[in-house]
Amino acid sequence: MQWTLSEEQVAYQEALRGWLGATAPSAVLRSWLDAGDVETFQRSFAAAGWSGVGIPEELAGQGGGLVELALTCEELGRSAAPSAGWLATVLAVPALSGRKDLLAAALAGPGVALLLPAEQVPATARPLPLSSDGTLSGEIPRVLAGGSAARFVVPAVAPDGVLQLRLVDAGAQQVHLSARTLLDRSRSVTDVRLAAAPSEPLDVDASAVLAEASDRAALLVAADALGASERMLELAVEYSKQRHQFGVPIGSFQAVKHAAASMLVGIEAARSVTYYAAASVDAQGADSSMHAAATKAQVTADAARAADTALTMHGAIGYTWEHDLHLFYKRVKLDERLAGSPAAWNERLADALQLV
Amino acid sequence: MDFELSEDQSTIRKSVAELAARFDDQYWMEKDERHEFPSEFYEAVASAGWLGLTTPEEYGGHGYGITEASLLLEEVSASGGGMNAASAIHLSIFGMHPVIVHGSDQMKKENLPRIVAGDLHVCFGVTEPGAGLDTTRITTFAKRDGSDYVVNGRKVWISKAQESEKILLLTRTAKFEDSPKKTAGLTLFFTDLNRDAVDIRPIRKMGRNAISSNELFIDDLRIPEEDRVGEEGQGFKYILDGLNPERMLIAAEALGLGRAALRRAVRYGNEREVFGRPIGMNQGLQFPLADSLAHLDAAELSLRKATWLYDQGLPCAREANTAKYLCADAGFTAADRALQTHGGMGYAEEYHVARYFREARLLRIAPISQEMVLNFLGEHVLGMPRSY
Numbered sequence: 091m092q093w094t095l096s097e098e099q100v101a102y103q104e105a106l107r108g109w110l111g112a113t114a115p116s117a118v119l120r121s122w123l124d125a126g127d128v129e130t131f132q133r134s135f136a137a138a139g140w141s142g143v144g145i146p147e148e149l150a151g152q153g154g155g156l157v158e159l160a161l162t163c164e165e166l167g168r169s170a171a172p173s174a175g176w177l178a179t180v181l182a183v184p185a186l187s188g189r190k191d192l193l194a195a196a197l198a199g200p201g202v203a204l205l206l207p208a209e210q211v212p213a214t215a216r217p218l219p220l221s222s223d224g225t226l227s228g229e230i231p232r233v234l235a236g237g238s239a240a241r242f243v244v245p246a247v248a249p250d251g252v253l254q255l256r257l258v259d260a261g262a263q264q265v266h267l268s269a270r271t272l273l274d275r276s277r278s279v280t281d282v283r284l285a286a287a288p289s290e291p292l293d294v295d296a297s298a299v300l301a302e303a304s305d306r307a308a309l310l311v312a313a314d315a316l317g318a319s320e321r322m323l324e325l326a327v328e329y330s331k332q333r334h335q336f337g338v339p340i341g342s343f344q345a346v347k348h349a350a351a352s353m354l355v356g357i358e359a360a361r362s363v364t365y366y367a368a369a370s371v372d373a374q375g376a377d378s379s380m381h382a383a384a385t386k387a388q389v390t391a392d393a394a395r396a397a398d399t400a401l402t403m404h405g406a407i408g409y410t411w412e413h414d415l416h417l418f419y420k421r422v423k424l425d426e427r428l429a430g431s432p433a434a435w436n437e438r439l440a441d442a443l444q445l446v
Numbered sequence: 447m448d449f450e451l452s453e454d455q456s457t458i459r460k461s462v463a464e465l466a467a468r469f470d471d472q473y474w475m476e477k478d479e480r481h482e483f484p485s486e487f488y489e490a491v492a493s494a495g496w497l498g499l500t501t502p503e504e505y506g507g508h509g510y511g512i513t514e515a516s517l518l519l520e521e522v523s524a525s526g527g528g529m530n531a532a533s534a535i536h537l538s539i540f541g542m543h544p545v546i547v548h549g550s551d552q553m554k555k556e557n558l559p560r561i562v563a564g565d566l567h568v569c570f571g572v573t574e575p576g577a578g579l580d581t582t583r584i585t586t587f588a589k590r591d592g593s594d595y596v597v598n599g600r601k602v603w604i605s606k607a608q609e610s611e612k613i614l615l616l617t618r619t620a621k622f623e624d625s626p627k628k629t630a631g632l633t634l635f636f637t638d639l640n641r642d643a644v645d646i647r648p649i650r651k652m653g654r655n656a657i658s659s660n661e662l663f664i665d666d667l668r669i670p671e672e673d674r675v676g677e678e679g680q681g682f683k684y685i686l687d688g689l690n691p692e693r694m695l696i697a698a699e700a701l702g703l704g705r706a707a708l709r710r711a712v713r714y715g716n717e718r719e720v721f722g723r724p725i726g727m728n729q730g731l732q733f734p735l736a737d738s739l740a741h742l743d744a745a746e747l748s749l750r751k752a753t754w755l756y757d758q759g760l761p762c763a764r765e766a767n768t769a770k771y772l773c774a775d776a777g778f779t780a781a782d783r784a785l786q787t788h789g790g791m792g793y794a795e796e797y798h799v800a801r802y803f804r805e806a807r808l809l810r811i812a813p814i815s816q817e818m819v820l821n822f823l824g825e826h827v828l829g830m831p832r833s834y
């Protein structure tokens with residue numbers, strides 16, 4: 091058994107980290123967030139060729155699988171990049187497997203988004219009723235990247251009760267958007283209302299696609315939280331060496347050291363479980379959905395705790411917007427909720443374990 | 447608001463501490479290792495008159511309240527005697543409550559003075575193999591036979607049954623299925639633990655080994671009507687009356703154990719030198735102990751409030767449950783940390799914290815589990831739906 095990233099994967103990770111450092115340093119990132127600009131990043135991310143990594147070539151991507159996608163998410167989390175539009179697209183890609191014509195454009199942005207509440211496990215989202223004339227009506231709150239998507243993939247039930255996925259043009263006049271503000275400004279959600287919006291069918295197995303989207307969402311959000319946690323640990327350790335109290339660096343106090351060490355333990359555990367689960371879901375092993383569920387539940391909950399530890403280590407400065415910590419703090423607090431809370435994923439695990 | 451103990455209470459506390467200090471950790475370690483009832487300790491407590499602390503004066507007691515009883519048990523436990531010491535006397539101190547409130551004059555006259563004097567040991571028989579926390583599901587059955595009852599069934603975990611002459615025994619006189627309410631049809635007896643009809647077998651267990659806990663196989667135990675406590679079918683209610691005081695006393699014992707553990711941990715932390723300095727200089731050791739101190743102090747306040755309410759005749763279920771919950775957790779956590787502070791020596795009997803640890807763990811399970819306390823608070827205090 092060998093559990094390391096390949097040389098190419100390491101090289102990929104380093105290249106992406108370098109690119110993000112140059113393209114989206116804190117000052118630039120903050121200017122985007124202040125302006126509510128999510129598109130500049132999405133465009134340059136695609137232009138630099140990152141957006142198709144981890145997507146099979148036959149789906150207009152550059153090849154690779156979930157491990158590569160997880161690496162991407164880890165780096166995006168580590169830099170708190172405004173990646174919601176890209177992530178939403180990646181989650182919707184399997185739904186478009188029969189529509190190669192749309193895929194390349196979606197990966198280049200503006201993208202595609204699954205029309206379901208961002209905080210829900212995709213497979214549990216309530217489908218909209220499909221009218222006999224093929225239109226869809228209803229309101230879906232808090233759609234991830236709903237404000238920047240060009241198209242929506244909508245779970246719907248036909249009058250015969252069969253679950254389908256339908257494609258809706260986000261620019262249609264029957265589609266009404268109202269943006270929401272999140273505490274984590276690096277991601278966005280939008281309420282979407284369809285008023286007899288025309289739709290076309292997607293020729294895929296809807297349940298299978300949503301199940302796959304659930305596994306992928308669990309994993310990729312966890313990877314994002316992992317990256318953000320790593321960054322918070324770096325910031326906290328750095329600060330603990332620089333900040334002096336009682337004549338010594340605060341990092342020399344044992345309780346502070348131990349807090350950092352506990353974060354590191356959590357991060358190492360998170361990395362192990364995340365990449366194992368990524369490989370497992372890619373291989374579609376028997377328990378792969380359980381692995382994804384455990385990853386989401388464990389990693390994002392632990393990251394949220396790590397955020398509190400990091401904040402404690404920073405003292406009052408961590409409470410300000412002046413310091414970067416808050417970007418990652420908010421990032422992981424949202425990751426904890428995104429695509430299903432740890433409680434929701436634990437519930438799925440409990441169901442799979444067939445407890446009473 | 448007044449946080450001061452009364453003069454009597456301070457005196458009780460001080461005298462009990464002095465008495466308990468005559469029995470050191472060595473004594474308790476040996477009793478525990480030998481699975482031997484601490485008779486010397488029990489005699490000392492009895493002859494100093496403490497067993498009658500809460501018994502009404504007309505039956506030879508002092509008529510004090512639950513606050514005084516909790517101080518007594520806390521000190522006994524905190525002396526290092528822990529649960530071995532507390533359980534040796536626990537039932538004599540307050541366990542007769544159902545008899546005091548609901549028993550006949552005859553029953554009280556015959557028994558209470560003997561309990562106060564210490565020559566009558568008693569035990570409490572509720573739990574059964576098939577009925578733990580869900581008490582109304584007991585099946586030990588008392589069948590009428592003329593003016594007697596004939597009892598058959600099984601009890602489990604009955605502490606001190608080996609040493610006891612009498613048992614406070616909860617039975618069913620009507621089957622669960624035949625009772626209009628699940629709490630109906632239960633009848634309480636205070637009767638001789640007749641060895642001819644009751645086979646008593648000790649259970650091998652994790653700790654508190656100076657006090658046995660036993661399985662009871664009851665085979666045609668004949669009980670005269672006079673040994674019934676109160677009315678037939680009302681037993682559950684009589685037991686309920688005693689539950690809040692029971693929780694407070696257990697809380698006091700857990701608290702005392704936590705104090706004992708913390709004391710040992712601090713001593714060891716100051717004495718033991720590693721890397722050229724006392725290990726207590728490490729924040730990694732000192733902070734958990736300081737944290738335990740804070741938790742024990744907070745738990746103590748909730749306990750004091752609960753016993754005060756009870757003694758004032760005010761409702762106290764919320765506080766009694768809270769005190770049990772907080773004291774059991776704080777006591778266990780302190781014992782766990784004391785063990786950790788001792789490193790390898792924590793695992794050795796000679797430093798005593800291993801014994802405290804085993805005993806403290808019990809209090810999160812019995813007489814009522816932490817989960818059941820949360821059930822109570824969730825349902826009855828917060829008004830949320832019953833979850834089970």
Ligand SMILES: Cc1cc2nc3c(=O)[nH]c(=O)nc-3n(C[C@H](O)[C@H](O)[C@H](O)COP(=O)(O)OP(=O)(O)OC[C@H]3O[C@@H](n4cnc5c(N)ncnc54)[C@H](O)[C@@H]3O)c2cc1C
Nearest residue numbers: 570571572573578579603604605659812813815817818834
């Ligand atoms: C050393 C010792 C001495 C004892 N002495 C006596 C004695 O003298 N006399 C006597 O009558 N009994 C005695 N007991 C028994 C004690 O009162 C019981 O162990 C206790 O009430 C718990 O019951 P149980 O062990 O059957 O647990 P169970 O009722 O089987 O419960 C098992 C677990 O399930 C949980 N659980 C059960 N129901 C719920 C629910 N609704 N919601 C959430 N969680 C739940 C519990 O919290 C527990 O963790 C003693 C026990 C011990 C260990």
